[in-house]
Amino acid sequence: MSEFDLSTREGRWKHFGSVDPIKGNKPTSKEKMTDLQSTNKDFLxxxxxxxxxxxxxxxxxxxxxxxxxxxxxxxxxxxxxxxxxxxxxxxxxxxxxxxxxxxxxxxxxxxxxxxxxxxxxxxxxxxxxxxxxxxxxxxxxxxxxxxxxxxxxxxxxxDNVTRKELTIEAAVTTLCPCSKEISEYSAHNQRGIVTVKAYIDKDAELSDDYKSVILDAMEANASSVLYPILKRPDEKRVTERAYENPRFVEDLIRLIAADLVELDWLEGFDIECRNEESIHQHDAFAKLKHRK
Missing domain, CATH: 3.10.270.10 (Urate Oxidase;)
Structure with a gap:
């Protein structure tokens, strides 16, 4: 038989080990509490x-x-x-x-x-x-x-901006040029993860679609864009476009760089593409950095 009233929440808490708060002697109002963070002296x-x-x-x-x-x-x-x-x-x-x-x-x-x-x-x-x-x-x-x-x-x-950066990570399709070249038919393809870190001119005026401009450079240069919905005519177009535009990871980051370097509101960029290889147990990747 419990010594506590189990019909109440407080009684059940104490039955399971809860105890009453202690009666302390430190202040409870903010004005009287010690503010250690505001201590001023030489902290080295x-x-x-x-x-x-x-x-x-x-x-x-x-x-x-x-x-x-x-x-x-x-x-x-x-x-x-x-x-x-x-x-x-x-x-x-x-x-x-x-x-x-x-x-x-x-x-x-x-x-x-x-x-x-x-x-x-x-x-x-x-x-x-x-x-x-x-x-x-x-x-x-x-x-x-x-x-x-x-x-x-x-x-x-x-009141001066010292750092202004935008990083976008998006998935694309990449189709292997080597596989296409050596095979009688077909070619292996996979999802590529593209990351662009853009270093933006701190004084430049940005257009409303600046994110879309960077994303377009990342996606349009791949073998294919990824889509949420594809009907049969779309699937035919996507797979044929990928076959028409084979890309190594090295190809893709160079093509993206060629688009980004023309943007006068960028001071530079870092690009990485990582392919989740469909016929290997490892990933392939390439990185490129450019500063104007």
Whole structure:
């Protein structure tokens, strides 16, 4: 027989080992609590970045709401012990409107508020999310929703932008040129994962479709684009186009680079293509870096 009243939640908790809170002697109001983070003395070094990672928060990318994975940081002066991390979330909340608009202008405003609330000269953010867009089948023109992964990177010092980056990761089809060359018929093909990290001119005006411009360079140069919906005429076109445009990973990143180098609003880019090989147990990959 329990000594506690098992008909109540509190009684059942104590039956399973819960105990009453202790009566402490430390203050319970914020005004009376010691603020260790605001301690000022010589702490030996300035810190370039301190903040939080893996903050999941709603974002809006174009017409779609999705989840963003944020990393926020600020600098920290040598005479300050730590930052007040709750102010990071408070800065984000000030821009909430059914999600934060995931673009460079909105992120800049968040960083300016964060910079001011932390009383620091520098602030930065990296945020990843799923970018959704309309994708039409190549022959029957049926609309469906496609997707790619995007990561925005932005950093400021005082009121100047010091880092402005956009990374896009998307899947494509690659068909092996060697297989096509040596086989009497057919050729092996596979899914290729293409990643472009674009270093954007900090002073350039970006068009509304700048993400689509980069994505087009990644997809159009592959053997084939991937589609959410394919009817038989679409499948015929996709497989024939892949056969007409064989690509090694080396071919693909060079062709993408040839398109990206013509964009005057890019200062440079990193490209990687990784093929999930259909006839090997390993993947094939190639990387290329270019700075103007």
């Amino acid at each position: 070094f300035e810190i370039e970045e301190v903040g939080i990672k893996n903050l999941i928060y709603p974002v809006n990318i174009d017409r779609f709401q999705t989840a963003g994975n944020f990393s926020f940081s600020t600098s920290l002066n040598q005479d300050e012990k730590g930052i007040n991390m709750s102010r990071i979330l408070e800065s984000v909340e000030k821009h909430y409107n059914h999600g934060i608009e995931l673009d460079f202008d909105a992120l800049y405003q968040v960083l300016r508020i964060l910079q001011e609330s932390m009383n620091q000269s520098s602030a930065g953010v990296d945020v990843s999310g799923k970018w959704f867009y309309d994708r039409y089948s190549p022959q029957t023109d049926i609309k469906a929703v496609g997707h790619a992964d995007v990561t925005y990177g932005l950093a400021i010092k005082d």
